[in-house]
Amino acid sequence: MSVDAVNGTNETDRGTNAAGDAGWEVEPGDESGAAVVAAVGRQIRFWREKRNMRAADLGARLGYGEDLIRKIERGVRIPRPEFLDNVDRVLDADGNISVMKKDIEEVRYPKKVRNLKKLEARAVEFCMYSNFTIHGLLQTEESSRALLQTYRPTYTPEELERFVRARVARRAVLEASPAPEFSFVQEEVTLRRPFGGKLVMRRQLEHLLEVSELPHVDIQVMPTAYVDHPGAIGRIELLKFGDGTAAGRSDGDFSGQPVSDLKRLRILELRYGIIRSTALTPAESRHYIEQLLGET
Numbered sequence: 001m002s003v004d005a006v007n008g009t010n011e012t013d014r015g016t017n018a019a020g021d022a023g024w025e026v027e028p029g030d031e032s033g034a035a036v037v038a039a040v041g042r043q044i045r046f047w048r049e050k051r052n053m054r055a056a057d058l059g060a061r062l063g064y065g066e067d068l069i070r071k072i073e074r075g076v077r078i079p080r081p082e083f084l085d086n087v088d089r090v091l092d093a094d095g096n097i098s099v100m101k102k103d104i105e106e107v108r109y110p111k112k113v114r115n116l117k118k119l120e121a122r123a124v125e126f127c128m129y130s131n132f133t134i135h136g137l138l139q140t141e142e143s144s145r146a147l148l149q150t151y152r153p154t155y156t157p158e159e160l161e162r163f164v165r166a167r168v169a170r171r172a173v174l175e176a177s178p179a180p181e182f183s184f185v186q187e188e189v190t191l192r193r194p195f196g197g198k199l200v201m202r203r204q205l206e207h208l209l210e211v212s213e214l215p216h217v218d219i220q221v222m223p224t225a226y227v228d229h230p231g232a233i234g235r236i237e238l239l240k241f242g243d244g245t246a247a248g249r250s251d252g253d254f255s256g257q258p259v260s261d262l263k264r265l266r267i268l269e270l271r272y273g274i275i276r277s278t279a280l281t282p283a284e285s286r287h288y289i290e291q292l293l294g295e296t
Contacts, residue, residue, distance in 0.1 A: 024078050024108065024162050033107035033114075038075030040084070040100050045073040047091040061090045078108055109166035119239055119247060120173045124180050127238035127272050131187040131222075131231055133195075134204065136167050137174060138184060138211060138219070143204045144168065146196030179216040185272075185279050187231070188224045191292055198296060205293040212286055220279040221288050229278040230271040238268055 026034050048058050055073070056066040062083075071077040079087075081101040088097035106114050120126075128135050133147055144167045148160055155163065173180065191208075194201040212219040222231065234251025241247075248268040249258045259265060280288060 041073040041075040123239040125240040129236040221285040
């Protein structure tokens, strides 16, 4: 697959000397994101017309086609941060376009991922049980891409790239300061299913060992042989916030929707507590992952 196919670009969008794709299409139904992108597009058009420059001329200066410039100005396409810097330079906009990188940063990711990131940014404690795949916060970029490629209906190359980048961006919460506390319990099968092939899985196991060395992260393995625990109904995710409130969800309860009322949270906390106490300890889990890595 070509670089253009991965980035979701075409010759109509790009000039022959372009250094890369300028961004992604705005997600259908993302009204708040669309409003931000439209405002950025209007700002670009304002400065272009102020400089008496045609869209085709601006595209030529940047190495892109006229069609892509007009898509961005209409708010149809989300520009990348480096694109805004280049436009600001070409139009001599005195930083008025570059400054909008902060506004565009979040809407570059799908709406549901942005909402999740906001919750995760507030959390002081994470409790995550995964029974089919390695949790997204623990995945390498290669593992995320391989996993997302299995989804049906399949993502377009552009959609795939957006979701991969969004998942990678979410991992920044692991390095936040002050650092939240993280507890992950992974079913054994998630460490054995080789999404992406042997080399990708080997790097994934190495990454788990690296993350498990962080003082605020516990990773535990639930061996398949351990059947007496309440995790059979699906994954459990709990986020606890500094003000004493929390949010959680489980695949098998409450229609899979997030919940925040105390009664339902108590059910999830009870189940997660049993799962965590039944799994291998963090030290035993590290040893187990090292053994799997040796077999891979």
